[in-house]
Amino acid sequence: MTASEKTYLGVPVRKPRAAFFSLTSCEGCQLQLLNNEATLLDFLSLLTIVNFREAVSERSENYEIAFVEGSISRADEIPRLKSIRAQAQTLVAMGSCACFGGVNQLKNRFSDLDWVKKQVYGDHPIETQDVLPLSAIVKVDLNIYGCPIKKEEVEKVITNLVLGKSIDYPQYPVCMECKANQNVCLFDLGEPCLGPITRAGCDSWCPSNRLGCWGCRGPAETANVRQLKQIMREHGFSDEQMLDRLECFGGFSKFINELKNQ
Amino acid sequence: MLFRVFSKNELKNLYDILAVNHIVGPVSKGCNKNSTALYDFDFVYDFEELQLEYSATIHSLKRFILPAKETLCSFTLQKNNWQKHVELNAYKPIVYFGLHACDINALNKLDKVLAGKIYPDPYYAAKRNNMFIIGVGCTPQPFCFCHSMGADSVLHGFDMFLTDLGDSYFAEILSARAFECLSGITCREPGKSEHQRFLEVAQEKMKRFTCHVDTTDLTKILDLEFQADVWREWGEKCLSCGTCANVCPTCYCYGVEENVDLDMRHAAKTRHLYSCNLIDFAEVAGGHNFRPHSHDRLKYRYYHKHRGFVEAFEESLCVGCGRCGNACLANITVPEVIASVRGKEGYHG
Ligand code: SF4
Ligand code: SF4
Ligand code: SF4
Ligand code: SF4
Ligand code: SF4
Numbered sequence: 001m002t003a004s005e006k007t008y009l010g011v012p013v014r015k016p017r018a019a020f021f022s023l024t025s026c027e028g029c030q031l032q033l034l035n036n037e038a039t040l041l042d043f044l045s046l047l048t049i050v051n052f053r054e055a056v057s058e059r060s061e062n063y064e065i066a067f068v069e070g071s072i073s074r075a076d077e078i079p080r081l082k083s084i085r086a087q088a089q090t091l092v093a094m095g096s097c098a099c100f101g102g103v104n105q106l107k108n109r110f111s112d113l114d115w116v117k118k119q120v121y122g123d124h125p126i127e128t129q130d131v132l133p134l135s136a137i138v139k140v141d142l143n144i145y146g147c148p149i150k151k152e153e154v155e156k157v158i159t160n161l162v163l164g165k166s167i168d169y170p171q172y173p174v175c176m177e178c179k180a181n182q183n184v185c186l187f188d189l190g191e192p193c194l195g196p197i198t199r200a201g202c203d204s205w206c207p208s209n210r211l212g213c214w215g216c217r218g219p220a221e222t223a224n225v226r227q228l229k230q231i232m233r234e235h236g237f238s239d240e241q242m243l244d245r246l247e248c249f250g251g252f253s254k255f256i257n258e259l260k261n262q
Numbered sequence: 263m264l265f266r267v268f269s270k271n272e273l274k275n276l277y278d279i280l281a282v283n284h285i286v287g288p289v290s291k292g293c294n295k296n297s298t299a300l301y302d303f304d305f306v307y308d309f310e311e312l313q314l315e316y317s318a319t320i321h322s323l324k325r326f327i328l329p330a331k332e333t334l335c336s337f338t339l340q341k342n343n344w345q346k347h348v349e350l351n352a353y354k355p356i357v358y359f360g361l362h363a364c365d366i367n368a369l370n371k372l373d374k375v376l377a378g379k380i381y382p383d384p385y386y387a388a389k390r391n392n393m394f395i396i397g398v399g400c401t402p403q404p405f406c407f408c409h410s411m412g413a414d415s416v417l418h419g420f421d422m423f424l425t426d427l428g429d430s431y432f433a434e435i436l437s438a439r440a441f442e443c444l445s446g447i448t449c450r451e452p453g454k455s456e457h458q459r460f461l462e463v464a465q466e467k468m469k470r471f472t473c474h475v476d477t478t479d480l481t482k483i484l485d486l487e488f489q490a491d492v493w494r495e496w497g498e499k500c501l502s503c504g505t506c507a508n509v510c511p512t513c514y515c516y517g518v519e520e521n522v523d524l525d526m527r528h529a530a531k532t533r534h535l536y537s538c539n540l541i542d543f544a545e546v547a548g549g550h551n552f553r554p555h556s557h558d559r560l561k562y563r564y565y566h567k568h569r570g571f572v573e574a575f576e577e578s579l580c581v582g583c584g585r586c587g588n589a590c591l592a593n594i595t596v597p598e599v600i601a602s603v604r605g606k607e608g609y610h611g
Contacts, residue, residue, distance in 0.1 A: 008526045010342040042524040155524045163522060172504055172540045179508035179589075180330030180535070182302065182321055187591060190295035196501040196591055222541045222556060224501045224592075231591045 006045060013162055019051035019063035020094075021084055023070030023077050024104055024131070029095035030069055032148040036155075043155060046162050065090045065161070071097040071104050072132040085138040090161070093140045094154070096147035096216050098133065100250035103147065105131040109247060133250065142167065147216035147249055150202050170200040171221035174213050178204035186212050192237045194245050197223035197252075218251025225255045226262065264435040267456050268449035273431065275447040277309045280357045283394070286326060287359040288316040306359065314360045314424075317403050322511030322585065323365055326356065327389045328372070330508070330535045334385065334518070337529040344529075350388035358393055362400040364581040366420050367413040368511035369395075374575050375514060385533075394439060397423035399463065402470040405584030407597055409468070410475040413581035427459045475582065475597050476604060477568075483604060484569045488561075492602040497557020499592040500539065506563065506586035506594070507537030512579050515543075538563050564599060 006013045020030055030052070034040060050060035066088035072078060085091055096102040108130050110116050117125045134140050144154055160167050170176070174195035178185070181204050186193045193212035195204065199220045206213050219225075225246070232242045243259070246252040268276075277285070289311050291300040301316040303323055324330075329351075338345045369390070376386040397420045400406075408414040416423065421440035425432040432452060435441050452460070507513035517536045522529045536543060539559045544552035553559045571579035580596060587595025 006526065007341065008522070009339050009344065013526065039524050046524065046526075156521060159522055159524055159526075165522075171542045172537075173501070175501070175503040175505050176508065176537070176540070179321070179505055182325060184291055184294075184300060184302075184320060185589065185591070188294040188300070196503045220502075220541075222502045224499075224556070227499050227501055227592055 008163060013046075015046060015048045016065050016162065017050050017060075017063045018047040018065040018067065019049070019060075019084075019088075020067045021051070021069070021080075023068065023081065023098070023134075024073040025070030025095065025097045025102065027069065028148045029097075029146075032151050033154060036151050039151075039155060043158070046158055061087060063088060065092065067092045067094045068098050068134060069094045071101045072134070072137060073104055073128050073130075075127065075129060078137055081134060081137050090141045091134070091138065092142045092144060092157075093134045094144045095149050096145065096218070096249045096251065099135075099140075099143045099145055100218055100253070101131045101133045102249055105133075105250040105253075106247065107131060131250075145169070145199060145217035145251075146202055150205070153201055172200055173220040173223070174198045174200045174202065174204050174207065174217075176200050177202070178207045180204075181208050183207050186210070187231070187235050190235075192232055192235070192241060192245070194228070196231070197225055197228050212245075214245050214248050215251055216249045218249070219255070223252075223255070225252070225259060229259060229262070264441060265452050266433045266435060266444055266449040267427070267430050267452045268433065268444070268447055269430050272447045272449065273314075274309050276443060277312065277359070279443050279446045280359070280394070281309075283355055283357045285312075285357045285359050286323075287311075288313045288319055291320065303358075312359060314398050315401075316360070317401070318362070318406070318583065318585070318588075320585070320589070321509055322368065322583070323358070323361070324511065324535070326358075327369070327393070328376075328386060328514060328535065332385060332533045334531045334533050336531075339522075339527050339529060350385050352385075352388035352392050355392040355394060358395045360398045361395055361420070362583075363397060363416040363423075364406075364408040364413045364583045365511055366395060366397050366416045367408075368581045368583070369393075370416075370419040371512050371571075371575075371577070371579055371581070372514060373419075395420040395422075396440075399423075399425040399467065402467060402472070403584065404472055405588055405595070406471065406582065407473045407475045407584060408582035409471045410473075410477055411578055411580055411582035413583075414467075414471075415464075425460055425463055427456060427463065430456075432456060432460045432463075473584070473597055475600050477578070477600075480600070481569045481572050484565060487603050490603060492599075493561045494557045496594055496599055496602070497555060497560050499594060500556045500560045501592055502539050502541055502556045502559065503591075504537030504540050505589050505591070507539065508535065509585040509589045511583060511585070512567075512581060513537065538566065560594070564596075564603075567596075568600070 006015060050063050066084045093099045097104055107116050144157060157167055177200045178195055186207055191212045194215040195207055195213040197219055198213050198215045199217040201217060229242055246256055285306045286303055287306045288301045289304045289306060290313055291302045293299055301313055302319045302321055306312050332351060335346055335348045376383040377390060421437040423434040515536045516533045519532050567580045568578055
């Protein structure tokens with residue numbers, strides 16, 4: 001399908017030039033985009049894709065929207081990200097690594113980076129530093145949360161971007177979706193869950209599969225972390241257990257010191 | 263109202279007569295970590311699944327009449343034109359077998375808002391008109407305060423209501439359809455001893471209530487205590503998670519969203535149930551939030567239930583089912599909140 005063929009109610013839709021980039025990550029978010037074969041062609045037809053390692057071989061440095069997955073864990077990624085920022089009108093942080101540092105930032109927990117390198121890479125160390133989210137280096141225009149991202153949500157974001165509609169995320173926590181899915185609350189079944197403080201949008205992916213939420217989407221617009229700590233204790237879960245979850249994806253970093261000092 | 267009694271053995275026959283329709287009723291959902299049985303409303307496919315002696319269900323009936331997410335209409339987009347398709351999402355009559363009085367009262371309350379004369383909601387009304395309701399007597403649980411809310415017995419809004427007399431059921435019959443159903447099973451008019459037993463059962467139930475809410479002058483007290491500190495205290499606990507409204511049989515607030523499909527040839531308008539405890543409930547165009555604090559939002563939930571609705575309809579929007587308090591991880595319960603506002607700190611049912 002060519003650019004001139006895509007219309008909305010007869011009005012031609014301009015297909016923005018988009019590029020996808022990967023920094024330190026598992027590339028799972030990019031793969032997630034390609035996952036849903038039923039909608040893949042429609043998805044690709046909304047954008048003029050000029051750079052997408054997982055999907056197309058064409059390369060160009062002329063793009064308007066940059067979708068960046070992954071976090072910063074090496075010095076050479078910083079100039080790369082800055083040049084992406086300089087080119088893109090809209091920079092989208094895609095997935096928890098890009099938004100918060102993701103699972104990668106777990107290594108920031110250890111004060112001795114050399115020890116970490118030794119454990120991970122043995123006698124073949126590679127250059128690595130503390131993990132940072134994109135927003136620590138450049139201005140991010142849009143966050144798409146999740147580890148991995150939810151394909152349906154990205155499709156909605158892109159449709160709205162193309163149509164010029166506003167992009168809204170759920171501000172409420174996962175419990176809202178969990179209750180809509182008629183689940184029995186995991187706390188009643190004796191399992192911990194970060195659902196009450198984590199931003200929704202995943203359709204309560206984990207609790208609906210009987211797994212407590214680990215907070216991959218980061219905090220909801222209002223996140224009563226202190227009260228959840230109390231609730232965890234009442235249900236017999238230690239502060240350590242809660243911290244493990246809060247630290248897993250990096251979204252709750254601003255709450256962690258406050259919580260440790262309580 | 264007509265009355266009949268029938269032997270408990272006949273219940274299965276009644277079920278079979280009704281089973282040509284979809285049946286929704288209380289079914290088992292396993293146990294919680296303390297081995298307490300859990301129940302919820304769901305489709306029933308076999309008489310044996312129906313748990314008429316259930317304590318209470320986790321969620322209300324809203325899933326069937328006011329779903330958390332509902333497509334109100336969809337659009338087929340063409341060049342310079344579009345077609346709108348409206349579906350009320352009510353396809354077949356559903357038999358609701360085994361509703362407690364509180365949940366039937368909750369439907370009657372929802373009717374005042376959603377099936378009133380001025381702004382009836384066709385999506386709700388379509389499902390509501392396709393209900394055949396069999397109520398069933400209950401055993402008050404430690405969290406039930408329906409008696410305080412005047413919702414422990416129900417006078418209308420059902421087809422048939424069954425009370426367990428021991429070896430037989432006492433049936434109150436409100437509709438011709440229900441009467442016809444009973445003509446298919448062996449039943450008879452109750453005698454004097456059954457009248458007596460029926461009243462005794464009602465009295466026994468009354469003695470079992472342990473949880474109460476003092477509603478005397480509550481609307482005035484809520485006005486007087488609008489600035490009370492207790493609201494802030496509850497607000498500090500509140501997670502703003504919306505669970506209370508989600509499990510509540512009478513919360514009906516919603517938001518509407520319009521989305522265009524990825525193919526740009528279809529679009530839909532979808533309704534999502536919402537909750538006044540959620541952070542952006544009172545956020546308006548331009549971004550101003552009238553209730554940015556969780557204590558304000560929590561307070562307004564109580565004001566709608568126990569004050570605003572009472573002023574409009576002379577009854578509370580709470581039936582006292584206790585679901586919200588049970589489901590709230592922060593242990594915010596209606597009896598304790600109301601008691602604290604009345605100045606009775608430390609009140610526990
Ligand atoms: S399981 Fe988790 S997300 Fe679901 S209601 Fe319970 S706390 Fe909330
Ligand atoms: S339930 Fe929690 S951990 Fe699971 S996908 Fe959703 S936000 Fe992520
Ligand atoms: S009162 Fe409880 S259930 Fe309701 S929003 Fe607050 S924490 Fe959630
Ligand atoms: S406010 Fe709570 S107790 Fe009252 S009807 Fe709703 S869920 Fe039941
Ligand atoms: S305002 Fe709050 S309490 Fe009232 S119906 Fe809506 S969600 Fe329920």
